[in-house]
Amino acid sequence: MSVVPPDPEVQISDQPRERPLVPLPAEDKERHLILRLAVPPEAHAADTLPLVAGVFQLIDHLSKIQLRPETKTKLKKIREEVNKKIKDESEREKKEEEAEAKLVAKKKAKDEHLSKLSAADQAKVCIADVFSFVRLTDYSQELEKERKRTMRKAQGKVVRK
Numbered sequence: 001m002s003v004v005p006p007d008p009e010v011q012i013s014d015q016p017r018e019r020p021l022v023p024l025p026a027e028d029k030e031r032h033l034i035l036r037l038a039v040p041p042e043a044h045a046a047d048t049l050p051l052v053a054g055v056f057q058l059i060d061h062l063s064k065i066q067l068r069p070e071t072k073t074k075l076k077k078i079r080e081e082v083n084k085k086i087k088d089e090s091e092r093e094k095k096e097e098e099a100e101a102k103l104v105a106k107k108k109a110k111d112e113h114l115s116k117l118s119a120a121d122q123a124k125v126c127i128a129d130v131f132s133f134v135r136l137t138d139y140s141q142e143l144e145k146e147r148k149r150t151m152r153k154a155q156g157k158v159v160r161k
Helices: 041-065 069-116 120-154
Strands: 011-013 034-035
Touching: 011 041, 034 041
Parallel strands: none
Antiparallel strands: 011 034
C-alpha cells in the first residue's frame, strides 16, 4: 500500500518568490519548480519517492512542453497587468518620496529662516502660522458641511414607492 502525503502541491513559475519593486525583463527571470509536501511519518517516507522521481522527470520535460495559444495569450495578458501594477506602484512610491523630500527641504529652509530672526519676529511668524492653520481648519469644516448638504439633497431625490 502506497501512502502519499495529503495534498502534494507542484508549482511551475518564472516569477520570483517576493514581489519585485520594478518589473523584471524576461531574460532576467529564472524558472522555478516548487514541490510542497507534508512530511510523512518515517515509516512511510519511502512511499513519496515515486512522487519526487516524477517531479524530476517533469523538470527534464519542461523545456519540451507546448502551451496552447489561448493559454499563452492569457499568461501574457496577466503578466502585462502585473508588470503595469508593479510599475505604477514604483512610480507612486517614487513620487511620494520626492514629495516627502520636498517637504523636508521646505521645513529645513523655514527652520533656518526662523533661526536667523529675532525673538519678536519669531513670535510673529508663529502667530501667523496658527492663524493660517485656523483658516485651513475652517475651510475643511466648510467643505464637510457642503458634502453633507449634497448627500442630504441626493437622498431627498430618491424615489420612494
